[in-house]
Amino acid sequence: MSKFNSLFPFWATLFSAVAYIYNSFFASLEQAIVPLLAVVMFVMGLTLNSEDFLRISRDPRPVFVGVVLQFLLMPILALTLATMLQLSNQLTAGMVLVGSCAGGTASNVISYLAKGDVALSISMTMTSTLIGVIATPFLCSFYLSETVTVDTFGMLLSILQIVLVPVTLGALVNHYANATVARIEPVLPSISILLILLIIAIIVALNSSQLLDVGLLTLLAVILHNLLGLTGGFYVSRLFGFDLRQSHTIAIEVGMQNSGLAVALSLQFFSATAALPGALFSIWHNVSGSILAAHWGRKRSSLEYLIKDQEHIKSD
DSSP: OHHHHHTHHHHHHHHHHHHHHTHHHHHTTGGGHHHHHHHHHHHHHTTOOHHHHHHHHHOOHHHHHHHHHHHHHHHHHHHHHHHHTTOOHHHHHHHHHHHHSOBOTHHHHHHHHTTOOHHHHHHHHHHHHHHHHHHHHHHHHHHHSOOOOOOHHHHHHHHIIIIIHHHHHHHHHHHHSHHHHHHHGGGHHHHHHHHHHHHHHHHHHHTHHHHTTOOHHHHHHHHHHHHHHHHHHHHHHHHTTOOHHHHHHHHHHHHOBOHHHHHHHHHHHSOHHHHHHHHHHHHHHHHHHHHHHHHHHHHHTSHHHHHHHHHHHHHO
16 A cells, blocks of 8 residues: 555546546536545544644644745745736736635645644644635735635635544544554555545546646746745744654645635636636645655655754754
């Protein structure tokens, strides 16, 4: 199974290509996205215990730094890239909207597969989603001089359904049936990978017709937006003295946005053109995230990497 897991980037690319060709079949599974994500979050919850979240509550600095970076760095990067590449007003609006959204649940999956700090990842997603109810329309208004109304209740209901309830249930099952969970733990990452691959395929299929209309500059802007977010999240968090596991998690949370929400808001308040950056981001950040997950997951397993991390902490 480890061989299968290590090839996650390849599988993500392959599933995306197949979904693009056979888009009608995968698009018909649109209603399965939320249940699939909920199952993935339940599986991740099986790996957590109360001590993980107690640790976060004792030192909330990584959550604070990560969320501030997310809402400060990502919209600025979006506007800067759109201006430099001279994107249209509608595409610029879509870019800024992606940058102004909270972290998505896909980042929790990628953090898990990268052997990152899942409790930190989930805490950041929950915090940024709650703050995003106010921050997203404020940032859009500030950068675009237009106010975007966010469905507050819908967002809260979504995060409860997809993240909080499944993770809590998984953690409870782990607490009360730890012996049983321990027996199936080796296959849990593979189950998560299969589910997230199906989710990626559905997202690609749903946006297959729009992908034909995407220009190279828009694609470049989206890729740079994601990569600079990942890079900034990692290096800035390292400056605060966080260990590699925390910094990797913060990088993933900062660089991976709730692009599904961005697509929905773009269609509602701007246009189909404005929704293109969000649709592209949905696909690209899963591909780049899966590559990082495979790379960091392997590195974290090496003794040399762990020693290097400890040496960095001591030098700080």
